Amino acid sequence: MSKEVQLQSVLTCPVCRHQKEETMPTDACQYFYECENCKTNLKPLTGDCCVFCSYGTVKCPPIQQGTSCCGS
Numbered sequence: 774m775s776k777e778v779q780l781q782s783v784l785t786c787p788v789c790r791h792q793k794e795e796t797m798p799t800d801a802c803q804y805f806y807e808c809e810n811c812k813t814n815l816k817p818l819t820g821d822c823c824v825f826c827s828y829g830t831v832k833c834p835p836i837q838q839g840t841s842c843c844g845s
Contacts, residue, residue: 778837782829788813797825799834 783794784806791810797803802823806815818827822841825833835841 776837778834779831780834782825782831784815784824784828785830786811786813786815787828795825795829797829797831797833802833802835 778799780797780799781794782797783792785792786808789808789811791808793809795806803825804817804823806824806828807813808815815824815828817823821827822836823833825831826836831837
């Protein structure tokens with residue numbers, strides 16, 4: 774049984790707290806994300822596979838499905 778995967782996640786910049794809703798890719802991990810407000814380049818926190826798992830309101834699709842992200 775596979776649960777429905779959410780593809781929208783709101784990323785919050787840890788520097789300026791700017792928030793933006795983004796659509797997560799289903800075929801790749803997103804390792805980098807540039808805040809459109811302060812231009813900080815975000816990278817995943819230690820132990821997370823992508824920026825959505827670190828800074829998003831919703832974890833990435835592979836994690837939602839209970840699998841490892843990008844073969845990690």
